Amino acid sequence: MNDPTGAAARGNTLRIIVADDQASVREGLVVLLDLLPDIEVVASAATGQQALDLVAEHHPDAILLDLHMPVMDGTEAARLLTARHPDVAIVVLTTYADDGSILAALRAGARGYLTKDADRAAIAQALHGAASGLSVLAPPVQATLLTAATAPPPAPSAPPGHTGGHTGELPAGLTPREAEILTMIARDMTNAEIAGTLVLSSHTIKTHINRIFAKTGSANRSEASRFARAHGLT
Numbered sequence: 001m002n003d004p005t006g007a008a009a010r011g012n013t014l015r016i017i018v019a020d021d022q023a024s025v026r027e028g029l030v031v032l033l034d035l036l037p038d039i040e041v042v043a044s045a046a047t048g049q050q051a052l053d054l055v056a057e058h059h060p061d062a063i064l065l066d067l068h069m070p071v072m073d074g075t076e077a078a079r080l081l082t083a084r085h086p087d088v089a090i091v092v093l094t095t096y097a098d099d100g101s102i103l104a105a106l107r108a109g110a111r112g113y114l115t116k117d118a119d120r121a122a123i124a125q126a127l128h129g130a131a132s133g134l135s136v137l138a139p140p141v142q143a144t145l146l147t148a149a150t151a152p153p154p155a156p157s158a159p160p161g162h163t164g165g166h167t168g169e170l171p172a173g174l175t176p177r178e179a180e181i182l183t184m185i186a187r188d189m190t191n192a193e194i195a196g197t198l199v200l201s202s203h204t205i206k207t208h209i210n211r212i213f214a215k216t217g218s219a220n221r222s223e224a225s226r227f228a229r230a231h232g233l234t
Helices: 023-034 048-058 074-084 099-108 120-131 139-150 176-186 191-198 201-218 220-230
Strands: 014-019 039-047 064-065 089-094 112-115
Touching: 014 023, 014 048, 014 120, 014 191, 023 039, 023 120, 039 048, 039 220, 048 064, 048 074, 064 074, 064 120, 074 089, 074 099, 074 112, 089 099, 089 120, 089 201, 099 112, 099 176, 099 201, 112 120, 120 139, 176 191, 201 220
Parallel strands: 014 039, 014 064, 064 089, 089 112
Antiparallel strands: none
16 A cells, blocks of 8 residues: 555554444444454444545545445445545445446445455455455355356347437436336336346345335335436436
8 A cells, every 4th residue: 555654554453444324233343343453443434424534534444335325325435435545445345246236336446345244254354455455355246246247138128219228427326227227117117027138136136126216215116117207217
């Protein structure tokens, strides 16, 4: 790292911030990781915005970042952290293991991606590896990316003659994949039909839909469909 006050200058002790909106998870991670002799937890955050503010205040070596958080989600927080604090290694720790979430986080600047079934040793290893400039992906994450990379391209979902798609910036922070699925929801396609069209698992589709509902403030598919129509996604 370029910062002379970083981990290399202090030996192997890594200064980190933990960011997770669930208090029990956040506090548990702080206790578990702070017990390790080579890790010091300097702060913890409950939102993406808090994570940004605390990184600016404490200048840690790395941050352990959840994806689904209020105020600002982890993907947007990662993008801003990468732009403002490029020396801070970002390791995502989340329940989401679908290809869309993984790719969005990696494109935003995350160097590591773990699921929440990772144990303390794996988390510590990922933090140290990311702080050293390595990319660290959990085995299930690697498998998901490999499946996505080798899957055949999806069949066109738009009806003949429909130019489809939404140009420009997507509303509500939706990813291109989420916008695509939202468009299919607005066309009254079932989860099974969406999964078959996109060559994704039903679990992955459910994960995407939950994120779409959260981002658009929709309580059900009807409200999501209205959001899609109001923002020109159909």
